[in-house]
Amino acid sequence: MSIIGQSVPRLDALGKVTGQAQYPGDISLPNQAYLKILFAGRPHAVIRSIDTSQAEALPGVIAVFTAKDMPVNEYGLIMPDQPVLCGPGSAKPYTDHVRFEGDQVALVVAESEEIATRGRDLIRVVYEDLPILSDPVQAMQPESPRLHPERDSNVFCHYRIRKGDVEAAFAAADVIIEGEYRTPYQEHAFLQPEAGVSYMDEQGRVTVIVAGQWTHEDQEQIAHALGLPLEQVRVIYPAIGGAFGGREDMSVQIVLALAAWRLAQRGTPRPVKIVWSREESIVGHHKRHPYLIRAKWGARRDGKLLAAQMELIADAGGYAYTSTKVLGNATLMCTGPYEIPNVMVDSYAVYTNNVVTGAFRGFGGPQAAFAAETQINRLAQALGLDPVEIRLKNALQEGSLLSVGTPLPKGVSITQVIEQARAASLKWAAEPPPGAPSLRRGVGYAAAFKNVGFSFGAPEQCTAAVTLYGGREIERAVVAHAGADCGQGAHTVMAQMAAEALHLPLERIEMVVSDTAQTSNSGSASASRLTFMAGNSIKGACEQALQKWQAEERPAAATYQYRPPKTTPYDPQTGRAEPNFAYGYVAQAVLLDVDVETGRIFLRQVICADDVGRAVNPQQVQGQIEGAVVQASGYAILENFITQDGRIRTDKLSTYLIPTILDTPEQVESLILEYADPIGPWGARGMGEMPFLPLTPAIIAAVHEATGVWFHEFPLTPERVLRALKP
């Protein structure tokens, strides 16, 4: 029997349930010192001077590091626009600028965390505050001061899509719907705040044990900043307590490496440990981008979409992080999973002094889907059409051209997921429960598509190594893979795929994972790509190793690099592109009640139909669907991240609330559909992000049905809902 499709228990389950699993904060090394970071704590300033003398004089303080100790004081996944440590003394100009509250200024290494904290508080920094730019629209104006003085604008990315003739199409349209939509920040709120330990390993490599999403990218970022060759830096991931995109960028990686390396250079090598508090985590890492989206869609009376014109403005905060890529996705997805003959999109990523923004489950998709799906729901309402019918009429088909002028890869299943979500929702009762006269009931639908893998020409590959041991038969297969298991079960699924490819029982697969010294570059655990990419790389490595085994090699070892079909970037003028090599398709139906006396929303039922191609481990797939739906329900209804003049006012989990188990929908029904992806391993598509995308617009539609009000902004806190009900 095939092991693909079996819900085998997670390899990490026992360790996590018994508390044996080691997360970065659990790891301590003999004689370790403690690191504390001085954050800027202000949104925009120039640092005139830093006086560390009092801190250094404090007994128990081992060292204080600032910008002048950073060999190459810059980093950034897309462009190195951020100083590792802000302050004077770097060769690179403007690294003395602070551009958001969470910028790091100095590092204190001490005998205890207590002393490091006191040392941190003794550092004297002279700041010259600069005007705070907290509104992206204002920051876009040519006369606005520039956050990065070497650039000629705060707009650091602009995409254009030009397909057909939107003006002519609007003139021919029977109905036009316009809207201005705003989306909020979202905090990842992973269980495990940033933490790690660094040391010099037995081969003299600067080694960092940390939780991240891409070991080899962390390694590159550290090596670049320290001015070291890659081989002299080693990154190891132990158990990771959630990521959701929030660990794609650097947090403690580079500073940990710097501290251990500098101590060793001084002849006093010691391991260095850091654990961020929740407040440090909330201020110190990026959030989901707030977007302003202006939309104008036109359709024929029968519901056929004729044109869509979109403008997207993403607030990137002080630095780029992955904003250009997030924007690329949003630009593609802002017209929904529909074939629209005339499309015009202009999208912008803008620097402001707000908290930095970047990757978060869905990667621009949720913001785009909110606008696109609300537009089509409003069109349906304006035309008196059924929201499902209007979608089916316009849904992308095999061979349909995207807004970027090229067809989707084969295996388009948006019609099927929409139909199945609808069919499952027909059983719902139309009336709220009796005895609650203030409740109003509504049902809403939304659909989306999500790319699998890196997009728009970004280099994409994944490498696996497999070694087979034994004599007559294979006794043991060692699979070396860097891919990060952030808690989503990636390593279990990798082992399942190896067992399948090698026709071995799961017990004979041994995983060696996430250590740059022992594994090759896998790319990140993001973009819903790891099952797809790791699966294809493991499949290839297993096939080659088996051939060698058959040729009597003992042990039989093979390394295989999987490269998917190439993608291409947006054409700067027309936006024409081959954006992605694979997609997943999703549709949702939600049932909710609104209490019109308090504004509270009670999310009763969610049906989520996902085409996952092939569910390698159905229980994990269901976990991803339920987790994404709960996280998205927080985004839509509850999570209210508040900033004021560039300062975060919700830096605790008591002020920024995420759903508890009692706040989850009463029922989430996962419809796992398996229309094979032609190039996915065993047909699998990536699916970790897509169940997030349609929930907000489906909720918005259901609230409209319940109350008659369209919301253009969320979270739908009781207060916002009530205000709209009673102006």
Add this chain to the structure above:
Amino acid sequence: MIRNTHPTLPEFEYIRPQSVGEACDFLTRHAADARPFLGGTDVFVRMRDGVLNPKYLVDVKALPGMQEIRFDPQSGLTIGAAVNMNRVIAAAETREHYPLLADACRSVASYQLRSRATVVGNICNASPAGDTLGACLAFNGVLHIQSSQGVRQELLSNFFRGPGKTTLQTGEIAAALFLPLPHAGSQGVYIKLGRNKLSDLSLVGVTALGYPDPGAPSGYRFRLILASVAPTPLIAKQAEDCLAAQPVTPASIQEAARLASEACAPIDDVRGSARYRKQMVKNLSARALTSVWEKLNRRGQNDISSD
């Protein structure tokens, strides 16, 4: 600014006195840097956040009588300061005579937290958001306070002076809460509105209690106490009087709810605006009073049918 300093608690010295006298002495001698604690669910959080930085924490849970919960059918219920909320909920006497208090306790965070958190700690913490304060006030609760001078008794309606401020003096220890017997036929409701269903503090909390009173023109008296809308728990006196003075009808309940909303002075904060809180006081007061009224009537009918 990143405020926290401690992923864990800062250092402090743990003191466990054997007698009330010893405890009061210690607290008096170290007035500036000692603090009594019970469950610690407020104290530890504030220490971790750097708001409090006591050198000594004085654990008063083991002092005589602190763990007792005692019911006297003639006078009422005495809850020792160290009795945690789960024990209050579980006690048969609470369920039978003070179900409103059990409901209020149940609205506090999670079971885990309630196995440490105490009602008396909730009172001494004097947060306007304290969920059990309304029930204790509605039952005319009295706090037993000990000091080296002896015991004094303070009516709760006189105890709260502002957020975190009470009439407690240095060296005083709250030893127990006394709740007199409720009026015959009392019915109560607590409605808590938080941003989520579990563990948020009240955006607004409404405690309503009603009982038949032949002396009142309407034949009933009501208590209405509001959480999180003023510097202390707010007794909505005009609303209470309104329902005693005229027949209880949907219209008079709406009128009382409006009076309650007018009486409160909430603030804007990251959890909600003053305006929303005021609206919620109106809507939820009406809901709570209606529900109490229905319970009172249902009881009346039951009484008739069983006669």
